[in-house]
Amino acid sequence: xxxxxxxxxxxxxxxxxxxxxxxxxxxxxxxxxxxxxxxxxxxxxxxxxxxxxxxxxxxxxxxxxxxxxxxxxxxxxxxxxxxxxxxxxxxxxxxxxxxxxxxxxxxxxxxxxxxxxxxxxxxxxxxxxxxxxxxxxxxxxxxxxxxxxxxxxxxxxxxxxxxxxxxxxxxxxxxxxxxxxxxxxxxxxxxx
Amino acid sequence: xxxxxxxxxxxxxxxxxxxxxxxxxxxxxxxxxxxxxxxxxxxxxxxxxxxxxxxxxxxxxxxxxxxxxxxxxxxxxxxxxxxxxxxxxxxxxxxxxxxxxxxxxxxxxxxxxxxxxxxxxxxxxxxxxxx
Numbered sequence: 607x608x609x610x611x612x613x614x615x616x617x618x619x620x621x622x623x624x625x626x627x628x629x630x631x632x633x634x635x636x637x638x639x640x641x642x643x644x645x646x647x648x649x650x651x652x653x654x655x656x657x658x659x660x661x662x663x664x665x666x667x668x669x670x671x672x673x674x675x676x677x678x679x680x681x682x683x684x685x686x687x688x689x690x691x692x693x694x695x696x697x698x699x700x701x702x703x704x705x706x707x708x709x710x711x712x713x714x715x716x717x718x719x720x721x722x723x724x725x726x727x728x729x730x731x732x733x734x735x736x737x738x739x740x741x742x743x744x745x746x747x748x749x750x751x752x753x754x755x756x757x758x759x760x761x762x763x764x765x766x767x768x769x770x771x772x773x774x775x776x777x778x779x780x781x782x783x784x785x786x787x788x789x790x791x792x793x794x795x796x797x798x
Numbered sequence: 799x800x801x802x803x804x805x806x807x808x809x810x811x812x813x814x815x816x817x818x819x820x821x822x823x824x825x826x827x828x829x830x831x832x833x834x835x836x837x838x839x840x841x842x843x844x845x846x847x848x849x850x851x852x853x854x855x856x857x858x859x860x861x862x863x864x865x866x867x868x869x870x871x872x873x874x875x876x877x878x879x880x881x882x883x884x885x886x887x888x889x890x891x892x893x894x895x896x897x898x899x900x901x902x903x904x905x906x907x908x909x910x911x912x913x914x915x916x917x918x919x920x921x922x923x924x925x926x927x928x929x
Binding site: 735 | 812813815888889890894902904909911913
């Protein structure tokens with residue numbers, strides 16, 4: 607390769623690296639702007655990751671408060687269930703002409719209470735999203751930190767081709783599968 | 799003892815997830831539930847007290863769920879305990895790794911009470927069939 611060609615390659619690689627660095631920097635700033643506890647002065651991803659831990663900590667505190675309320679609601683629903691059952695036991699004491707209406711009211715109360723409890727249980731599932739968000743954010747930060755390290759290594763050592771290729775694929779692709787696919791896989795492997 | 803009185807250990811580093819799983823387990827009829835915040839603490843508890851079932855996360859500090867699973871399967875006293883992996887890790891390679899390590903079933907977060915019950919029932923059914 608002639609010097610002219612080599613210089614052209616170097617310029618291209620330098621431009622690629624610069625683009626990558628800007629991309630990573632913008633990504634980092636984008637993540638930082640999500641929450642004020644992440645300081646804009648943060649220079650390095652590891653630092654941002656530490657700040658991210660405080661964000662997930664805040665999320666956990668908030669989720670714990672919600673769960674406490676939900677547990678209270680479930681406790682109330684259980685108590686209401688016992689009261690409804692007790693009320694229903696008075697059925698025999700109700701005059702015959704009003705008994706049908708009494709039974710209908712008990713059934714309606716029971717259905718309302720069961721529906722409320724089921725909805726509360728669904729809320730537990732939705733609250734669990736906070737945990738997933740925290741874990742996924744952490745993975746994004748780890749991946750970006752890997753990219754940053756690779757770019758730094760490239761810039762320092764000029765081990766262009768291999769390094770640049772790795773930097774471009776800093777976020778590794780994995781074959782993510784659905785719960786159905788997991789069940790199928792388990793069926794094959796475990797015979798379930 | 800694999801029935802509604804079985805003693806279950808829920809292992810997850812997020813206290814909220816432990817509470818969520820505990821509440822869901824209670825709702826589907828399992829009231830005897832204890833918690834551990836990582837694999838290492840779970841292993842300590844398992845060696846101290848008998849448990850009938852383990853529900854564990856994958857990503858945890860100190861000892862991840864997959865290592866806990868391997869430790870359980872290595873220990874003659876613990877190896878028969880059914881382990882359900884409850885995790886955000888839904889990559890095929892994770893599932894394969896867990897199966898190879900001896901997991902009894904695998905469920906991806908977030909999940910519903912019904913989904914959790916189905917997997918626990920499946921495990922119990924299979925363990926009973928082998929007894």
